[in-house]
Amino acid sequence: MVRTTLQLVAFQVLVILMSVGADYIPPSRFDGFVYGKGSLNLLDTVLIEAFYDPVCPDSRDSWPPLKQALHHYGSKVSLLLHLLPLPYHDNAFVTSRALHIVNNLNASATFPLLEWFFKHQEKFYGAQTRNLSRDYVVEEVVKSATQVVGSSYYNAIKNGFNDTNTDYQTRVSFKYAASRGVYGTPFFYVNGFLLPDAGGAVDYKAWRKVIDPLVGSKKSKQNEENLHFFL
Template sequence: MKLLLALGLAALATAQIPIPKREVGFVYNSGSPMAPVHLDFYIDQICPDSKQAWPTILKLADTYGPSVLQLTTHLFPLPYHRNSFYASKGSHIVNQQTKGANTYLWIQTVYSNIDSLTNAVTLNLSDTQIIDKYAAIASGVGVPVATFKSLILDDTIEMDTRVEWKYCCTRGVAATPTFMLNDILVAADPSWTVAQWKQVIDPLLGFHASKRQMSTRTCPAGVKQCEYLPGKVECCKTGEFCIPNVGCRC
């Protein structure tokens, strides 16, 4: 019996995550796959912090342009946001029905309606009523109500949404928003401005970073102060060097 249990657990541990039919995520503004900087933006559509970061990240992508920075948005619906999975399914529906033209408009519109989609506000609503809310939003971005309601139950849409969530898990995502530059996690804050992001990205492009907004933290006399990310400062020990985007290291 113990052997069977062990074999069962081993099978679960090595289970193959479904391989998607296309690359996961939604690319903004036809960002070039050959762009020198790739920014992966992991969001929950009912997450206030994701909403806060959303306009800045889009402005950042516009600032560099699609040939320099490819922005890809990934949907990671958190289980404690009751209505988030439907929002993510809606993104896949709109992406399919508008051939990607209105996907970002849909996400923006959901954020504009976030106050009516929270757990507290929808506590006494049925799933059918919540789907009706999303169908009404979809009708404003080019997807008829009847089409949306039909596709919200579609097996392909369901699987695409699940696979994207599982993909985010494989990347170690556990909260939203999460940011990765060229596949490396960035300890960014949702309140970061475009100027703060440029302090991280410009050096990757060989540009001289703009003057940093130094933290109020100060190091003892004779100890090197290392601002490795905007607002993140370490005091380097003897023999350590300040490495951009990393911090004090030997």
């Protein structure tokens, strides 16, 4: 039922985007956070696109093996992380917005904050947060983000929640995910193709099984190009 509902939402977003035609203005930058690099070179790396929700337990469980794989392959593999704040996860939009705010202020702190949310999901997810006001939750998120980024950023992070631009960025993330047919988290695309068994954690061995042939293929192509150069 949930899967069907999210698919319907994704379809409705696509219809809206198609209907506005020439009046639709794309965002000023491509959606997503780059892991460990200042920019992406799509031609020289295997590109993984991950769709995460900061308060999703499955997203949390899938991150350590993906991070291990990224460190194993180094510059051969790149990660572009997209956020999908799911409507049935409490405070998903607020925590996703916090990640956009922090990324605007100090991009090197984005993934540490994501890991902090994963480690302390119980503060913002589940029955214990049901009766908390939005103002209280936002203040707790601001305090949490400040722990990661530094106390000097407290006012900037708090003011970020009054900035309509950060609200817009978070909405763009949701709409981008919907436009790609993503209806849950985690979802993974490798070089633009959807990884099977979406919506669940992928362990380290599974990542190696997916990426090893791609890295080997890229190396073979490079060797062939070098050979042609010398001939």
